[in-house]
Amino acid sequence: ANASTATSEEFAYPTVTYCIDPDWMPYEAIRNNQHVGMSSDYIIYIGVLAELDFQLVKTKSWSESLEKLKSGECQVASMLNRSPERERYLRFTQPFFVGPNVLVSNVEQAFFQGYENIGTQVVGAVAQYRQAEYIDNYYPHINLKLVENELAGLRLLADGDIDLFVGSLLSVNALIQKSGFSNLRIAGLAEPQDQLSMAVSNDDIELLNKLNVAISELPEWVHADIYKQWNNVRVIEEVDYRYFWIATSVFLCIIILGVWRQLLVSRYNKKLTLKNQQLQTLQKELLENNQRLEFMSVRDPLTNMYNRHFMQDRAAQEKQVSQRKNLPVCLLLIDIDFFKAVNDQFGHSAGDAVLVELATLICSTIRNMDVAARWGGEEFIVLCPKTTLGEAIYLAKRLKNQIRQHEFTEVGRMTCSFGVAEYLGPESFVDWFDRTDKALYAAKNTGRDRIHASCVELTEKTESEKLDSV
Numbered sequence: 001a002n003a004s005t006a007t008s009e010e011f012a013y014p015t016v017t018y019c020i021d022p023d024w025m026p027y028e029a030i031r032n033n034q035h036v037g038m039s040s041d042y043i044i045y046i047g048v049l050a051e052l053d054f055q056l057v058k059t060k061s062w063s064e065s066l067e068k069l070k071s072g073e074c075q076v077a078s079m080l081n082r083s084p085e086r087e088r089y090l091r092f093t094q095p096f097f098v099g100p101n102v103l104v105s106n107v108e109q110a111f112f113q114g115y116e117n118i119g120t121q122v123v124g125a126v127a128q129y130r131q132a133e134y135i136d137n138y139y140p141h142i143n144l145k146l147v148e149n150e151l152a153g154l155r156l157l158a159d160g161d162i163d164l165f166v167g168s169l170l171s172v173n174a175l176i177q178k179s180g181f182s183n184l185r186i187a188g189l190a191e192p193q194d195q196l197s198m199a200v201s202n203d204d205i206e207l208l209n210k211l212n213v214a215i216s217e218l219p220e221w222v223h224a225d226i227y228k229q230w231n232n233v234r235v236i237e238e239v240d241y242r243y244f245w246i247a248t249s250v251f252l253c254i255i256i257l258g259v260w261r262q263l264l265v266s267r268y269n270k271k272l273t274l275k276n277q278q279l280q281t282l283q284k285e286l287l288e289n290n291q292r293l294e295f296m297s298v299r300d301p302l303t304n305m306y307n308r309h310f311m312q313d314r315a316a317q318e319k320q321v322s323q324r325k326n327l328p329v330c331l332l333l334i335d336i337d338f339f340k341a342v343n344d345q346f347g348h349s350a351g352d353a354v355l356v357e358l359a360t361l362i363c364s365t366i367r368n369m370d371v372a373a374r375w376g377g378e379e380f381i382v383l384c385p386k387t388t389l390g391e392a393i394y395l396a397k398r399l400k401n402q403i404r405q406h407e408f409t410e411v412g413r414m415t416c417s418f419g420v421a422e423y424l425g426p427e428s429f430v431d432w433f434d435r436t437d438k439a440l441y442a443a444k445n446t447g448r449d450r451i452h453a454s455c456v457e458l459t460e461k462t463e464s465e466k467l468d469s470v
């Protein structure tokens, strides 16, 4: 043998074959014919520390790996849990990685803590994994469904064929993220936790000791580094978004209702404002109509003077004042002479014009305190408060002269006859007016264009009249 060959053989580490689970990421797997996952790093560090040359025996399934471990074709298992079944043909090192087992469910499932409350629900577990053996031993009543691997189990769960699935946290979480099982979530912890060791087949105690020593010498940073390198754990969101959406929907509903209400209120307010404006206009019209009615009710439509109705009321009032305060008050009746002839000669509208002009003349001649009205036809009346008979006769004279001097449109000169009477309480208005009318009658009968006054001796309470031609 040449020296160089001898030297290389001298320093070569003894070869040790090992098997892994070919599909259990991130713990271990075979990808592109290479050992990957956490155990691929552990095997390097342990190999260096134990001075062993580990050689991977490739398998297609975990069952196949176990078969090869049983047969001795594989000397070492790289990363697995201890179990009574496995202890029959494997010897385990001390554990070098501890991690939880979890129950996975679809989102509708309640939270589970352990296996006690599972009842009759179907729980999936990978055949020949330690969890399957554990459930079989300790919870034989649980409806267990064995699957080929964790991915197959999660698919069954996502399709609703099983109710729960039990697996290792890291591998299950990685599969959920990678395969997009958005309706799956980790629903609780499952006992026992993973305590992953190496194991040697047969009774190779020497190899077992070497491995145990190497594992005990692994520095803490190696564990941390390996964990970080192979675990990009994204914690599956535990927040129940249903409450978030319910709260958001309620909030949105409240906002929409508020806006809707605001719109209704503003629309209602606009309508109300419009109605108020219409109401105000109507009220204004009503007020004007009432004022017009009030005006019309006391006015003569042709001359706009007060009418007979108003004069009766005013005269009654003044009569009372006169009685109470012992003040004189007089009535003047004015009647146009030969007015029929005006109508006959110039027409009715010319007659109307005379009436209007005469009304204006009367109103502009009497005093402020006097009240003039059209009594009817071509007859006018003037109520003169606080006026003695002499003063009333004087006013009548003024009126008579004003009329005589006035040129009526179309018609020319006109005259009027006057009846004057002072109120002599306690007579009625009818009696007072009657006396005034009689005085006017006398003026007419004695030639017109003149004034007659009524004088009655009240002490004697007689109806006799003394007519004075003025």
Ligand SMILES: Nc1nc2c(ncn2[C@@H]2O[C@H](COP(=O)(O)OP(=O)(O)OP(=O)(O)O)[C@@H](O)[C@H]2O)c(=O)[nH]1
Pocket (backbone or CB within 6 Å): 302, 335, 336, 337, 338, 339, 340, 341, 343, 347, 348, 349, 350, 351, 352, 355, 376, 377, 378, 444, 448
């Ligand atoms: N144009 C007009 N004529 C009226 C109105 N009211 C009454 N008359 C007329 O006035 C006239 C009154 O005639 P009479 O009672 O005979 O009196 P008169 O012709 O004035 O004669 P004396 O009073 O006796 O001087 C009638 O022809 C009525 O038709 C009116 O509002 N307009």
